[in-house]
Amino acid sequence: MTLMNELKELLKKDVRFIDSEGNLLKNRIVELALKLDKDLIKLLLENERIKNHFFKNIDGILVFDKEKFVMFIDNKEFLPDSYTAFKNKIGLANEEGKYLAKSKEVVLVWPYKDCVLEGGQEKPDEKRDEIFHNIVLAPDEIDRLLEPKVFTNFKRIDKNGEHKLEGFRRDSEINRKRGLPEDTITDNLIIKGNNLLVLHSLLKEFRGKIKLIYIDPPYNPQSAANTFCYNNNFNHSTWLTFMKNRIDAAKYLLSEDGFFCVSIDHNELFYLGVLCDEIFGRDNRIGIVAVETNPGGRSDSKFFATSGEYFLVYTKNIDKAKINDLPLSEEELREYRYEDNISRYKLVPLRRTGSNSTPDKRPNLYFPIYYNPETKEISVKNREGFIEIYPLGKDGTKRVWRWSKEKIIKNIENLEIREVNGKYTVFVKDRIRYSKKPKTVWYGARYDASTYGTKYLQQFNLAEDFSYPKSLYLVQDIIRILSDKNSIILDFTAGSGTTAEAVIRLNEEDGGNRQFILCEQMDYVHTITIGRLKRILDQIEKYDFVYMELMKLNKVFVEKIRDARTTEELLNVWEEMKHNGFLSYRVNSKLFDENIEEFKTLNLDEQKKLLLEMLDYNDLYVNYSEIDDAIYNVSKMDKKLNKEFYRGKENA
Template identity: 50%
Template sequence: MENLLDNLKALLKKDERLVSEGELLRNKIIGLALKLDKDLIKLLLSDNKMKEVFFVDIDGTLIFDKDKFIKFVSNKQFLPDSYTAFKNKIGLVDEKGEFISEKKDVVLSWPYKDCVLEGGMTKEDQKRDEIFWNEILAPDEISRLLDPKVFTNAKRIDKDGEHKFDGFRTDEKGDIKDNLIIKGNNLLVLHSLKKRFAGKVKLIYIDPPYNPDNPRNTFTYNNSFKHSTWLTFMKNRLEVAKLLLKDDGVLQIAIDENEQARLGVLIDELFHGYEKHCITIVHNPRGVQGTNFSYTNEFVYFVFKKGLKVIHKIKRDTPLVEEFRDHGGESLRSDAKNCFYPVLVKDNKIVGFGEVPSDDFHPKGKNVKREDGTIEVWPIDVKGIERKWVFARQSIDEIKDKLFVKSKDNGEIDIFRIKDEKIPRTVWFGSRYDASTHGSKIVNKIIEGKTVSFPKSLYAVYDCIYSVVKTDKEAIILDFFAGSGTTAHAVMMLNNEDSGNRKFILVEQLDEHVEVATQRIKNEIEKFGKGDFVYLELLKWNEKFVDEIKRAETKEELKKLWEQMKEKAFLSYKVDVKTIDEHAKDFEDLSIEDQKRFLYECLDKNHLYVNYSEIDDEEYGVSEEDKKLNRGFYGKYHG
């Protein structure tokens, strides 16, 4: 066994892809094996012993036994660095010698498909590979993670500042009619929201992590399944988000080229019986230089049930003015008789519309003056040919406010219309979508020293929202990757334009993002002189220790934290406190990053936050004020 291990290590080190700073990369090896990488297989075949152990001869053809190879590489005796050696000593491996946290029942395309990716965010500007700390949780490791959580630290914020929470505003049906900003893990918040908002959200707009191929990538985890973990992360959240949508609701997901194709496949799998449209938005006309191309665009998926007419016209940058009379190829009266009727004009203003006449009726000209001075303007051209208006008589109410009268020098009257809206096309471009001008510059002015990476153009988000909720002035709009609060800003802007009462729900976890979004919305409330929102947080339990672990700067701090965790935290069933304490010296010898990593793994992820079902448990010390808050939120919906 030892000779085989040593020989395999020596052989694998010949492949530069598998080595970093002189050490073999276990997960890179496993990843290439799963992909049946031809260079890895050639390397193994070059050694007779490896050929004998990891290949099966079937009628003269050698078949690579990747499962056997992966199991061998995953064995606790393979590459036992200080951290894995420590885990071996304290027993965090199963009876087969495999690490409990590493699941082997995977498939090539999507190994974590049936798991939950718990994604707790840390500071975005932290100089490390991950801005999420995560754990892939198999179904048998989840008991209470997704139960509704307790909310805390509620306050109402309006133009006059913060106020003590005074209860939720509800309508006659008991539905909450407040704008909400909720701080916490968005997966857990979504599962809490479904108790009150299932089937009530008109629009979900999200701008999730894009999973770029660079050192600051959100999803460069300690495994070789970068795309798979991202898909799992998205799948977990989209499954519950789907439950929140109304029957005529729309899901919009912003994304770039890194995951656009895979996201499309995921949508197809999760949203059977739905339409999926991919819109291109030119958000950076200057371009971001790639290896071969300069990228100027990103995408937004629009997803809604098939057969629905849910997308409205959006506003034009520059309105067009054109004749109301049809000049197209089929512009005769006979082409659409319901489009032939008089527009009634008096004192150079439109005062009404006549009815469609019978087929045998023919006006006595283009402009016919009635006894009361009203002029009937008919769609007749200069040659006297009866043509038609662009809109039918039964549809005129939709655009009548866009029509106006224009008199010619000869005294004749024509009808013109202002075209300030257009059917959304699949490519959106123009200065209004520039994410620098209408995104970064807006956000960077909010709080000095506080920034949010790559905020969306306010008008790109506005147009996405407008296209869905233009006529629904009571709509609920949800954004569970809230960032700098652009979605809320766009909702407020639309409400201010048409006196709407649309409500937003924002979910965000990063402290700096919450601070920027909250201040941004307060600024808009002050600007418009009206409006308010309710701020809430999830009540932390094990998550408090996560925060402390992140903030720790010395091993001594982590040592004290471990003592506190033993007393107050919910530890994983895999943890044997006695055995860990017996190997305290080994723990001290780990790097501070590995110590943090280990303490994270010791925490039971089912107890990150306090569950609503345990709100009366004295151990959690939930205040009477918070109990009232939560009973107001969940009410009869809890169950």
């Protein structure tokens, strides 16, 4: 083997130097060589021939000749088309240089939900540093992770409280209106568990059936602008991979005419946009909307006082997508203060302003309009008793009309002339339209996240427990324009349950049959999300929803490790893990026990991290394929409901 080929094979041992297709990343190799990366140098020293070629022996000390090495790597014969790794792939890459579009690794955790916390979540502690044990699984570590999971703790919740679930509803009439199979589940659902795994579990029943997916994910800021009630720092490339995993799965749930809508702030706006362009296709991006959610601006902003956020909207298929208009606001409706026998209207001057508004630019639009003040008649021809009106500016300068003579004749009933400041002015009757095309900038009191988010939750005594909820009216308007009255709406970042309430309120407003599916994995799903909806059901009694959760397996040990406060507690968890948990194939429990004293010398955070790494993350929850295995002790009723959910009622 030539030295060149030998070096190529050696460098491929380091995953940092290869892309998802196995090509060497020339720029990455050069970059780390110039930095004298210790792992690269160790790798080069493994091969005697390469060591002799790129290292000098000076008085018994090996010195790396990085210039010689870089020149060798830069040689076109070494990597004649290193550019190939990048051409036609302009986009996002993770820290190892692997393109996210090709990456198969999974970021399993939801920031500060599945992770271990060392700092506090209470308000007095919120400035403390949080320790985030990130879980990233490489492709070769994933086997059963994304299989459908077993659900448990089923309940139907209505105005009268919680009841044992007897079965799922499948309203054939509603499904016919949706154009879906008649046996599709029509219950509102709230599911507790890891949202990535819930998405994959929903595919069997809801693939291609969801009209709108709306999410409000963690924004990943390095500031107090949290989207949740705890610190929200999340490594950039990990955050991108985390989002990619979930959006990839969510896309398959969308109908062909469906929409994906995601809220975000400026910190990750550009990167999230590129990521979604890769997943949905740039041609399927239909809008980027700015919303003023904090009219006063944030006082803690270092430069500009942040007062708004954004939401990105993508469709599954641009050729089949159609959005709806928004209704006019009360303020906009008040502008239409006049009324005739046709409709309400407001008055808009017929005189053109701005560019191309002078006779030298538009000579055909400069002419008199004739008006009879007694009979109120309007004409483009001079008649007895009529006066002539020219399109003059306030300073008397000549302007032109916005309409031609022909258009005026055809729409004469839509003109009105009034005396303004002693002069007759021609107006167009702008007829009321009770809806309008959504703009790309939304503002107004209804979108204020403080008034209609945080303060709104105070009526449920929940505001102290949840920070930065979205305005109810913002979510309502998003649902209004991106779905119809019979749509299924999915929110896999449910939070305080704003999406569910917005669905219910809209159904009450227009008699719709919208259905919500929510996913949340924090324990506050019981107190905040469900607590909020129970209060809504007290007001609007005809609705109900089904609650269910993923059946925990190793997830039980993750939570016990997270909650442990002493080494003794962790050792008790370890004893239970050995006998009842599913450990990684790499773990030798006997060897661990033999070195238990060394384990005790680690600090608590290191101990937690080590125990977490010993778990098999493919077994966080029970897989549906193993539901009949006696070891999992799935109840008879849970088996019936799971089989009904996954296979249809006739097979349960």
